[in-house]
Amino acid sequence: MNIRRLFLISIPYLWLLALFLVPFLIVMKISLSDLAIAIPPYTPTLSLSDGWQGIKGFWAALDIENYIFLTEDNLYWKAYLSSFKIALVSTALTLLVGYPIAYGMANASPEWRPTLMMLVILPFWTSFLIRVYAWMGILSKQGFLNQFLLWSGIIDDPLVILNTNTAVYIGIVYTYVPFMILPIYATLEKMDASLIEAAIDLGCSRLKAFWLVTIPLSKSGIIAGCFLVFIPALGEFVIPSLLGGSRTLMIGKVLWEEFFSNRDWPVASAVAVILLLLLVIPIILFQRNEQKQREAEQ
Amino acid sequence: MRSKWGSVVVPDQAIGGFMQQDDTSNEFSPWNDPTQTPLIEFKGVTKRFGEFTAIDNIDLKIYEKEFFALLGPSGCGKTTLMRMLAGFESSTAGVITLEGQDVAPLPPNKRAVNMMFQSYALFPHLTVAENIAFGLKRSDMPKSEIAGRVDEMLALVQLSTFAARKPHQISGGQRQRVALARSLAKAPKLLLLDEPLGALDKKLRQETQFELMDIQEKTGTTFVIVTHDQEEAMTVASRVAVMNHGQLIQVNTPDRIYETPNSTYVADFIGEVNLIKGKVTPLNDDIVEIHWAEGEQPLAGRSSETLAKGNDVTFAIRPEKVAISKERPDKAANMVQGEIIDIAYLGNLSTYYVKISTGQTIKAQAANNRRISRRSYTWEDPVWLSWTDTAGIVLTR
Numbered sequence: 039m040n041i042r043r044l045f046l047i048s049i050p051y052l053w054l055l056a057l058f059l060v061p062f063l064i065v066m067k068i069s070l071s072d073l074a075i076a077i078p079p080y081t082p083t084l085s086l087s088d089g090w091q092g093i094k095g096f097w098a099a100l101d102i103e104n105y106i107f108l109t110e111d112n113l114y115w116k117a118y119l120s121s122f123k124i125a126l127v128s129t130a131l132t133l134l135v136g137y138p139i140a141y142g143m144a145n146a147s148p149e150w151r152p153t154l155m156m157l158v159i160l161p162f163w164t165s166f167l168i169r170v171y172a173w174m175g176i177l178s179k180q181g182f183l184n185q186f187l188l189w190s191g192i193i194d195d196p197l198v199i200l201n202t203n204t205a206v207y208i209g210i211v212y213t214y215v216p217f218m219i220l221p222i223y224a225t226l227e228k229m230d231a232s233l234i235e236a237a238i239d240l241g242c243s244r245l246k247a248f249w250l251v252t253i254p255l256s257k258s259g260i261i262a263g264c265f266l267v268f269i270p271a272l273g274e275f276v277i278p279s280l281l282g283g284s285r286t287l288m289i290g291k292v293l294w295e296e297f298f299s300n301r302d303w304p305v306a307s308a309v310a311v312i313l314l315l316l317l318v319i320p321i322i323l324f325q326r327n328e329q330k331q332r333e334a335e336q
Numbered sequence: 337m338r339s340k341w342g343s344v345v346v347p348d349q350a351i352g353g354f355m356q357q358d359d360t361s362n363e364f365s366p367w368n369d370p371t372q373t374p375l376i377e378f379k380g381v382t383k384r385f386g387e388f389t390a391i392d393n394i395d396l397k398i399y400e401k402e403f404f405a406l407l408g409p410s411g412c413g414k415t416t417l418m419r420m421l422a423g424f425e426s427s428t429a430g431v432i433t434l435e436g437q438d439v440a441p442l443p444p445n446k447r448a449v450n451m452m453f454q455s456y457a458l459f460p461h462l463t464v465a466e467n468i469a470f471g472l473k474r475s476d477m478p479k480s481e482i483a484g485r486v487d488e489m490l491a492l493v494q495l496s497t498f499a500a501r502k503p504h505q506i507s508g509g510q511r512q513r514v515a516l517a518r519s520l521a522k523a524p525k526l527l528l529l530d531e532p533l534g535a536l537d538k539k540l541r542q543e544t545q546f547e548l549m550d551i552q553e554k555t556g557t558t559f560v561i562v563t564h565d566q567e568e569a570m571t572v573a574s575r576v577a578v579m580n581h582g583q584l585i586q587v588n589t590p591d592r593i594y595e596t597p598n599s600t601y602v603a604d605f606i607g608e609v610n611l612i613k614g615k616v617t618p619l620n621d622d623i624v625e626i627h628w629a630e631g632e633q634p635l636a637g638r639s640s641e642t643l644a645k646g647n648d649v650t651f652a653i654r655p656e657k658v659a660i661s662k663e664r665p666d667k668a669a670n671m672v673q674g675e676i677i678d679i680a681y682l683g684n685l686s687t688y689y690v691k692i693s694t695g696q697t698i699k700a701q702a703a704n705n706r707r708i709s710r711r712s713y714t715w716e717d718p719v720w721l722s723w724t725d726t727a728g729i730v731l732t733r
């Protein structure tokens with residue numbers, strides 16, 4: 039076994055250890071601690087100056103009280119469920135918006151494709167926060183949208199969109215649609231156009247050929263896009279807190295409030311650990327999809 | 337049915353059937369019969385992609401039950417012609433009719449035409465059997481019969497054991513056969529095959545060629561086939577069209593194309609040929625003399641055209657029609673002397689490259705009926721080449 043290879047292999051593992059496993063273990067530890075009025079605001083803290091006794095005492099003070107608390111208060115499981123619902127609905131909406139865009143890009147003439155790709159990525163050049171604030175300006179009662187609709191006579195009273203779930207959906211779809219477009223575009227672009235012609239030649243209408251050939255062949259792109267939207271949307275915090283109303287319940291928002299408003303780090307950490315465990319399931323499914331696709335391509 | 341089938345080496349089991357039918361009085365040649373209406377007709381068809389003319393004012397009639405081969409160099413417009421028949425390209429000018437009807441308003445899925453794509457275009461997400469069933473499911477065939485038909489097609493292309501595989505799990509040649517089976521499954525009136533056998537090895541290709549002819553015999557489907565392999569075109573086709581730069585140079589039966597090419601382009605494209613340039617002097621009947629080099633005996637040949645004295649012509653003669661001998665032949669219409677500069681050993685045949693006094697090289701082909709070590713000629717041997725006055729052809733184009 040040569041050292042060079044060992045070294046190369048160890049880099050990603052060290053990276054994972056330093057940037058994922060260690061922080062996770064710290065959060066995990068905090069979630070097992072108790073709230074305290076101190077800095078940091080929890081006990082126990084590990085101090086090695088007390089020697090063996092100190093470590094023993096430290097272990098004894100850890101418990102799963104915070105997790106039990108999460109099951110006792112309705113708020114938390116409702117927040118998880120509501121986040122799940124919002125993430126699911128907005129993933130579906132993103133797919134509905136993103137697929138036609140990806141399809142259009144893949145069918146555009148080759149000299150236009152880089153430009154279209156640029157346009158999709160362009161919003162990332164400004165701050166995410168500013169873009170969400172901009173949506174507040176558009177969706178508010180006196181915002182551009184209402185002004186336009188009132189002016190054109192489509193509505194008589196301004197619509198209430200801001201501070202509702204609708205605004206959250208709009209925000210999530212807007213923010214995450216590039217993540218949907220790019221993987222779908224990647225699968226559509228490498229699809230052989232003669233497949234559609236073959237389907238039509240064998241008696242399909244254009245629509246039928248799309249349904250029987252294009253959709254199944256872009257399946258891996260659709261699945262990848264859906265996970266890329268669903269996973270971050272589930273823990274989303276900025277969009278629901280800026281665009282959502284007081285009744286928009288999302289676990290990211292709950293987490294933020296526990297940390298900063300209540301300063302209850304242990305409970306907040308427990309919420310985070312559960313969220314992470316919940317996300318591991320779709321992440322594993324996503325990995326499976328990627329691997330299956332890679333195998334199919336070989 | 338067709339006279340030429342008798343002359344082709346046919347696998348044993350297939351030979352019995354049509355050898356007896358080999359009757360020249362009953363020859364299949366609807367193109368010579370003015371009362372026949374063509375299945376397909378191109379009338380002044382032109383196709384342009386922007387400035388580029390891919391198909392240039394083509395007139396062509398293809399008759400029912402024909403096996404029509406398109407031959408030509410890469411990029412000459414063969415695929416484009418097929419795509420116009422299938423309905424994927426519309427003509428810039430001119431009319432294409434199918435059974436007398438202008439096809440322009442018919443979308444591809446409404447035409448009784450199936451196409452086998454050059455790239456096969458197999459659906460990667462479907463199994464071999466599902467690929468073949470794809471068109472059948474879109475037709476009015478009852479569901480209960482589809483499976484049977486798929487099995488039949490799989491047996492035809494010898495892929496029954498691969499029915500459940502995906503296209504990426506089979507070899508290139510097998511993929512090609514799946515594509516063939518898929519396009520045949522719906523038993524279309526007109527089947528377009530774009531280089532259907534290119535990826536097959538020689539033996540499988542020959543077998544499939546006979547299968548194709550057999551299928552055509554059974555189903556009465558009209559085939560239009562694109563091929564780069566002129567031997568294949570010769571074997572399967574009732575007629576061959578030689579294309580170049582979007583134009584049809586010559587359309588005729590394989591033997592006519594080979595024996596009487598209408599231009600040096602066709603003569604050179606189909607098979608091997610010696611081309612000798614010269615000036616013509618018409619003698620009696622259709623015999624002409626060609627003065628091709630200072631101080632050399634003029635060549636005698638035949639021409640069906642009326643030529644004026646002094647016209648520039650090219651004399652074309654196939655290597656296998658040139659006899660090679662050590663001694664000067666007694667009475668031959670044409671003979672030249674030279675020296676063997678190269679020998680290409682082809683197994684059953686050898687091609688001798690003979691350099692004559694003018695510096696030109698003439699190819700002569702002879703059967704190797706002796707073992708190579710006892711061959712009569714070798715490098716640098718002085719030899720005589722000779723041929724009859726009907727062996728060659730005089731071309732003006």
Ligand SMILES: Nc1ncnc2c1ncn2[C@@H]1O[C@H](COP(=O)(O)OP(=O)(O)OP(=O)(O)O)[C@@H](O)[C@H]1O
Pocket residue numbers: 385388390408409410411412413414415416417454
């Ligand atoms: N969609 C298109 N746009 C522009 N030019 C095209 C298009 N399709 C074909 N051509 C051009 O038309 C010409 C004929 O193409 P075609 O595909 O018919 O050739 P081919 O005879 O089938 O060649 P090959 O034997 O290589 O398959 C080529 O020069 C090609 O570049």
Ligand SMILES: [Mg+2]
Pocket residue numbers: 414415416454530
């Ligand atoms: Mg082609």
